[in-house]
Amino acid sequence: MRDEPERVIEERRLKAEFPMNPAFSTQSLFGWGRYRAESCHVCRPEKRSEVAAALASGLQPSYIPRGLGRSYGDASLNENGGVIWPVRLNRFISFDNATGELECECGTSLAEIIQYFLPRGWFLPVSPGTKFVTVGGAIAADIHGKNHHRDGTFSNFVLSLELLTPAGERLRCTPASHSEIFWATVGGMGLTGVILSARFRLRRVDSAYVFVDYYKAANLADAMTNMEASDERYDYSVAWIDALATGKTLGRSILMRGNHAPAAELPARVRHWQSEMANNGAVSTRPKWNLLADFPSGALNALTVKAFNAAYFALHRTTARQPVNFEKFFYPLDALDNWNRMYGKRGFVQYQIALPQASGREGLRAVLDRLARSGRASFLAVLKRFGESGPGLLSFPLRGYTLALDIPAGRGLAPFLYELDRMTLDYGGRVYLAKDAILRPEDFAAMYPRLDDFRSIQRKLDPKRLFSSSLARRLKIVG
Ligand SMILES: Cc1cc2nc3c(=O)[nH]c(=O)nc-3n(C[C@H](O)[C@H](O)[C@H](O)COP(=O)(O)OP(=O)(O)OC[C@H]3O[C@@H](n4cnc5c(N)ncnc54)[C@H](O)[C@@H]3O)c2cc1C
Incomplete structure (x- = not known):
């Protein structure tokens, strides 16, 4: 596996980006979101034993x-504290071609998994909107x-994980053994x-293509009715929303729903690419372009986003x-x-909420209406459906809907988001920690009813209070 040319290139790139440095710098x-820079003491272990040594160093x-x-806010920041950055722990440990069970180190990225396994007929069981996420970050x-409406979260496919606890013990946790710790670690x-590492199941696919049905929804009610009526027919379902539309067109969207495509049914124009990928045994996952400089702050404003949204909506057809x-x-x-440089030096926040099925329609309408009236332009607004919530104590999804909005940083942002937090709470919803930068502890506690269970397990694992982050302190998750 390690001789794979793409993988070697990727490793070189990582080495250039993350030069070896076992000490803290x-x-x-x-x-x-580049919302706030923080000064952290960073250590980049190369081996699992070096992670333990960094922790034990005191x-x-x-x-x-x-x-x-790739979390947008302060989840992986620790101002004036230690950051353990194990992106060089990116080895595949084992793979079972009969079951699709892959074991790999925590710093392996989803891109590296796709690069090697997609040409061999395997794909991720659950994937976020970027593949530049590590397995450790995906589980955490x-x-x-x-x-999600069909398969739930990534943890549904995790068979075991190896955890280095704050006390320095290496524990193998599964949903059945050390299960309390497993479900506190997930999310x-x-x-x-x-x-340190995890074992999880990949999903069999026949090609690198998805057959997608596009539907142009005139407004939010049209989009939601359609999703509810027919999402079960699709592996994947997502709606891009024009967050600046108001009145009768509030929530107008493009629904994109699809199923993995059988290779034999692909049209000739793409079959060639598919066979070439399978023959090469590797697929490139590198970005095509690079945004080398920050856009001026304010370049993404109500006018430019409105123009973009109008063009995007016009370009798509129901097909x-x-x-x-x-x-x-x-x-x-x-x-x-x-691409995050498009928001300029001031950066942006992503605001993602989940709302329960019962209040979802009304809640989404209220939030989108408030956003449109605020004049704050959300360049990316995405709606998805959630299936049942899982056992992760701080896991985000709950059965209903989720809406994600990119909002440029600017004057009055925090009070505006506090207002949205209150609305989200009133509709029985919650904010996603992986995206959050602003939430207050009292609102967070009201949104996550299993927080006390999480705290009591975390306290047992970490009596000396060694693990903390800027997010954890802001939200008073740990003492
Ligand atoms: C464009 C884009 C689209 C996205 N789309 C989605 C989406 O559709 N669905 C979704 O759920 N998320 C989405 N995300 C968010 C992203 O998937 C999560 O924030 C993920 O956690 C990022 O992983 P990372 O490796 O970058 O971890 P980081 O952002 O560096 O860290 C995230 C959290 O994981 C913890 N962590 C990281 N590694 C480890 C480890 N080895 N052991 C223990 N804890 C660890 C960190 O402490 C931190 O709390 C998106 C992000 C972007 C930028």
């Missing part, structure tokens, strides 16, 4: 693991994808220790069974490296 780090007052930094945030945002390459369907933003 001070660095200014951001979340993906050099930092506290520690938090970090993956590829208990990520969901466009298939536990790195606060129960460092996930059926379009063969769409996995990159375009799952990861459209990954084509442009550093």
Whole structure:
């Protein structure tokens, strides 16, 4: 596996981006929203034993693991504290071709998994909107994808994980053994220790394409009615929303729903690409372009976003069974490296909420209406359906809907989001920790009813209070 040319290139790139440094060095780090830089003491272990050594060193007052930094806020930041950054722990450990069970180290990215396994007929069981996420980060945030309504979160496919606890013990946790610790670690945002490796099931696919049905929904009610009526027929379902539309067109959207395409049914124009990928045994997952500089702050404003939204809506047609390459369907933003620079130096926050089925329609309408009236332009607004919530104590999804909005940083942002938090709470919903940068502790506690159970397990694992993050302190998750 390790001789794979693409993988070697990727390893070289990682080495250049993350030069070896077993000691702690001070660095200014951001979340993906680049909302606030924080000074952290960073250590980059190369081996699992070095993670333990970093923890045992006693050099930092506290520690938090970090993956590829794709959480938007402060979940993988630890101001003036230690950040354990194991992105070089990216080895595949074992794979069973009969069951699709893969064991790999925590710093392995989803991109690396796709690169090697997609040409061999395997794909991720659950994928977020970017593949530049580590396995450790995927489990710690208990990520969901466009298939949550069918398959639940990433943790549904995790068979076991190896956790280095704050006390320095290496524990193998499964849903059946050390199950309390397993379900606190899943969605536990790195606060129960460092996930060193994990074993999980990949999903069999016949091609790198998805047959996608597009539907142009005139407004939110049209989109939701359609999703509710027919989502069960699709592996994946997502709606792009024009968050600036108001009145009768409030929530007008493009629904994109699809199923993995059987190779034999692909049209000739894409079959060639598919066979070439399978023959090469590797698929490139690198971004096509790179945004080398920040846009001026304010470049994404109500006017530019309105123009973009009008064009995007006009470009799409209601069509059926379009063969769409996995990159375009799952990861459209990954084509442009550093796309987060579009928001300029001030950065942005992503605000993602889940609302229960019963109040979802009314709640989404109220939030979208408030956003449109605020004049704040959300360049990306995405709606998905959630199936049942899982056993992860701090896992985000609950049965109903989820709406994600990118909102540029600017004057009055925090009070505006506090207002949305209150609305979300009134409709029985919650905010996603992997995206959050602003939430207040009292609102967080009201949104996550299993918080006390999480705290009591975390306290037992970490009596000396070694694990903390900027997010954990802001939300008073740990003492
Ligand atoms: C464009 C884009 C689209 C996205 N779409 C989705 C989506 O559709 N669904 C979704 O659920 N999320 C989505 N996300 C969010 C992303 O999947 C999560 O934030 C994920 O946790 C990021 O993983 P990471 O490796 O970058 O970890 P980081 O962002 O570095 O860290 C995230 C959390 O994981 C913890 N962590 C990281 N590694 C370890 C480890 N080894 N052991 C223990 N804890 C660890 C950190 O402490 C932190 O709390 C998206 C993000 C982006 C940028």
